[in-house]
Amino acid sequence: MKWLPSKKKNSDHSEKKNSGGHLKEINIETLDLSVLVFDLAFFISGIAVFYHTFWSVPIGIVIVFLKFKFLRAFKKSNELLYLESFIDFLNHLNSQLSVGMTFEKALLSLENSRNANKLTHLMHTVKLGVTAERLYQAMRETFPIEDCSQYCDLLLTGRQLGVDPAFITGKTLEIIAYKQQIVSEIHRILYQKKMEQMILVFAPIVIVVFVSSLSPDYLAILYETLIGRIIMTLALALIILMKAISERIVKIDI
Secondary structure (H helix, E strand, O other): OOOOOOOOOOOOOOOOOOOOOOOOOOOOOOHHHHHHHHHHHHHHHHHHHHHHHHHHHHHHHHHHHHHHHHHHHHHHHHHHHHHHHHHHHHHHHHHHHOOOOOHHHHHHHHOOOHHHHHHHEEEEHOOOOOOHHHHHHHOOOOOOHHHHHHHHHHHHHHHOOOHHHHHHHHHHHHHHHHHHOOOOOHHHHHHHHHHHHHHHHHHHHHHHHHHHOOHHHHOOHHOOOOHHHHHOOOOOOOOHHHHHHHHHEEEEEE
16 A cells, blocks of 8 residues: 555654754645646637637646646656655654664554554554565555665665664655755746746737737638638647747756
């Protein structure tokens, strides 16, 4: 069973003072709803302005749904949720290991946590007294993210070399915190460019609305003739292409 966090945030995260402390609370970016709202507004307004049709709302919703489905935006969101869960998991382990508990007893102490029902598979594996390799595999199945896989590899190597799990856990928390700080800085730098991209994409739609409101007869031929419809279709297709290219420019996979 995989552990996803509940919506209620844990309010007792304290600032990390050393490798034995808790990880400082991190704002992990989930699925950006502003992008979803922007895409809905773009496709709905674009279809409505370029075709003068009331079918713009359902068509726009379908296009945005297909876009997020094919781009796997929700998969990205789940990965971030798993990361948030893994950080809570490590914080609990770190607090137990820092007072001298063994790794297995620290895991069993999670039975009293509010997310114990989501760790049934991992708890059952610990109680069976399986090998370290099987235990770490159960952790990978509970948290299917790269950070957990690397943590399990470090634990396995540390067990062979006699390294304290508390040290490995503390260092893992420090590395995750540093990674999240870098991610936050990158998103902050790209935010301005994304806003510029949104404005440029909406500019042609605003221009068409402005001209149509001032002189409806000027653009009437584009809506009433076959050639005009073809021209408007090509114009909308070029705008969508420009939007896709601009999104690609400001997109950085981290």
